Amino acid sequence: MEPLRLYDFLPSGNGYKIRLLLTQLGMPFERIEVDIIQGLTSTPEFLSKNLNGKIPVLEIESGKYLAESNAILVYLSEGTEYFPYDRFLRAQVLQWLFFEQYSHEPYIATPRFWITILNRGDEYKAEIEKRQISGYLALNVMEKHLATNSFFVGERYSIADISLFAYTHVADEAGYDLTPFPAIQAWISRVKNQPRYIEITEV
Amino acid sequence: MEPLRLYDFLPSGNGYKIRLLLTQLGMPFERIEVDIIQGLTSTPEFLSKNLNGKIPVLEIESGKYLAESNAILVYLSEGTEYFPYDRFLRAQVLQWLFFEQYSHEPYIATPRFWITILNRGDEYKAEIEKRQISGYLALNVMEKHLATNSFFVGERYSIADISLFAYTHVADEAGYDLTPFPAIQAWISRVKNQPRYIEITEV
Structure with missing residues (x-):
């Protein structure tokens, strides 16, 4: 193959x-x-x-x-340890994946792109400030959920964690301060401790 | 139950x-x-x-x-005629669902909310004009796909169609003109002709 x-x-x-x-x-x-x-x-x-x-x-x-x-x-x-078998747990994974694309990515990934990848943060300053309001709301939702859950779904590492981790752990590159989010910080450490973890630009 | x-x-x-x-x-x-x-x-x-x-x-x-x-x-x-059984077709349904939430909904649903539901289109005029650029890009993607496909996935009606239909068929309420999109218009008719179809505010 x-x-x-x-x-x-x-x-x-x-x-x-x-x-x-x-x-x-x-x-x-x-x-x-x-x-x-x-x-x-x-x-x-x-x-x-x-x-x-x-x-x-x-x-x-x-x-x-x-x-x-x-x-x-x-x-x-599908069919691996990274996606649950139970129907409701699978639906919860999807719920977080759609949350990530609708309520998180546009407010954290896009500012990161402007600031860190294009190096044009000054030019996009007003738009970045506007997006940070929604970005912090998304981080608050994550913080509340992680205050009582080790991972996003079913108390084990899944693609819901992979999806939300991707831009959350580099949120500083988008101008975010994660200091007020201890549960997110602890979860980031748990994700980084998963077997075969690689860094974002590691290939 | x-x-x-x-x-x-x-x-x-x-x-x-x-x-x-x-x-x-x-x-x-x-x-x-x-x-x-x-x-x-x-x-x-x-x-x-x-x-x-x-x-x-x-x-x-x-x-x-x-x-x-x-x-x-x-x-x-899952397990009904509205979601495919084949693994790759299922993944294609998900692809369109994520397209809908990331590349379509913020540019069509949100302006519709401002214009038609809040009746505050004037106030949001500049933001609506900006979003229409991305909204028309999303409609172009749909038009190109539907030019050679009757439905979004596997040539049959599925939740990918339901998801994209929801805001596309009322895009006029968001200030969009669907006249230049004949394939989308034909697809809208096909969706409306599905068994047990109901209107958006029909309960």
């Missing part, structure tokens, strides 16, 4: 989710770097893989592509 | 997704209206059901709550 091919951008937390899970699953993969800053996700060739023009995209077999980081996480983790 | 209880807000497309699926599944449910405009999703009582303070929330059994419209769609449709 050919190794899976991951269209990726190394600083991306969305790409990192997939790299971390594949590494923890012990699945070999080939990484194709796509420079999103140079617009290489907008070429006709890339759009034939994902009409929405975003990384990560997983090539499952020749010509068979899957986009959206959290959909890829589910696809890869 | 008690009927499922849905915490809902009638004009909400996210709530409508669940009402439409439950109706098509022939599952009876009790609808509890939560007036989000009056802030009733921010009360301690509601936050005990969903820390993130948003409808819809499905009460599956007494005290067991599930939030995030697209997670609820998956939960309810």
